[in-house]
Amino acid sequence: MIWDSEIEGFKGYLKVEKGLSDNSIHAYVTDLTKLVQFLKDRALDQEGPEGVTLNNLKEMIEWIAQKGISPRTQARIISGIKSFYKFLLIEEKIEKDPTALLESPKIGRKLPEILSVEEIDTIINAIDTKKPEGQRNKAILETLYSCGLRVSELIELKISNLFFESGFIKIEGKGNKERLVPISAKAIKEINLYLSEYRRNLKIHHDSEDILFLNRRGKKLSRVMIFTIIKGLVAVIGMDKNVSPHTFRHSFATHLIDGGANLRAVQEMLGHESIITTEIYTHLDKEYLKNTMIQFHPRS
Structure with a gap:
């Protein structure tokens, strides 16, 4: 079937050219199969991707909305379909993109949950x-907060990428992009205790000899295990x-910016491709904004 072969090609494109992880590729393909299923249920899938029209796509979005799927998830599905086309x-498999005029639902910008320094300490x-495993878990959480790592970056962190004398660690982030991130003296201390104890x-x-954080079987920790520890x-x-x-x-990013850190520096430490992504952390307390205006605006 033509859909299967094109989706396989898309997976290769995401892996090789976009450098996405297996988890991200799986998410893209899962969302894309929703479109294929919708078309198949209506016997509209025979012509393959080239036969899809803008109206088909609009009807598909109405269909997933009726299933109670949130606007945010709808927007993600649309983004995946747009990437496919x-x-x-x-690849010159089509001459016209049916998603060009497809609009995503309006969604508010969701601010992430933030912990105070006191809550992190608790x-x-x-x-x-x-x-x-107590000292290991302590080193894990100190590293997460000290360096602002993604969970995928944490579990892949290598001993050979620790440069404690310089106060940095090297991170292999999304798309295999490397970056240097400062690490606190507290995190260094907890990691060294974990290594020795x-x-x-x-x-x-043998596959995990250079991986920093290991489970009791001497293998790399899973993403799920990190979630389980924290929960x-x-x-x-x-x-x-x-x-x-x-x-x-x-919390790492918010505390830095609230403390006066340069937005561009925080972007580098987080490994964000666009500074727009980093700007979400510049949210400020409404009372603080009001007091700032009263204090500094000439009409106040």
């Missing part, structure tokens, strides 16, 4: 360091917030 244009202090006693799997600590202290590894990244 951009790929087909590049979570980290809840770690039971008497347990074998926990990791050195593990029987390390468990949040439950222990009874915190009424939806906290994830990304919450530490959001």
Whole structure:
């Protein structure tokens, strides 16, 4: 079937040319299959991607909206479909892009959950360091907050990319792009304790010899395990917030900017391709804005 072959080509394009992770590619393809299923249910799939019209796409968006899918998810699905047709244009598989005039639903900019420094300390202090993995977990959370890492970057962090004498670590981010990120003295201390107290006693799997954070079997930690560690600590202290590894990244960026850090510098540390993405962290308290206007505006 022509859809299958084009989707396979799209997957290769996302991996090789866009440098996306397997998780991101899977998300793109999953969203794209929603379009294929919609067309198949209406016997409109026989002509392949070239036969899709703007009206077909609009009807598909109405269909997913009726299923109760949120505007934010709808926008993500549309973005994936647009990327697919951009790929087909590049490959000269189609002459006209039916998604060119397809509009995404209006969505508000969702501000991420933020933790205060005190809340971060409370979570980290809840770690039971008497347990074998306690020091490892402490080093993980200090690194997340100190460096503002994505969870995927954390679990792939290599010992050979730690430059503690210089106060930096090297991160291999999205699209295999490398960046240097400063690391705090506190995080360095906790990592060194982890290396000497926990990791050195593990029987390390040959595939994970250079990976910093390991499970008890000497293998790389999974994304799910990092979420589980954090959710468990949040439950222990009874915190009424939806906290994830990304919450530490959001808090890292917000605390830097609130403290007066240059937006461009924060962009570099986070590994954002566009500074527009970083600007979400410049949200300010309404009371602070009001007081600033009263204090400095000549008409106040």
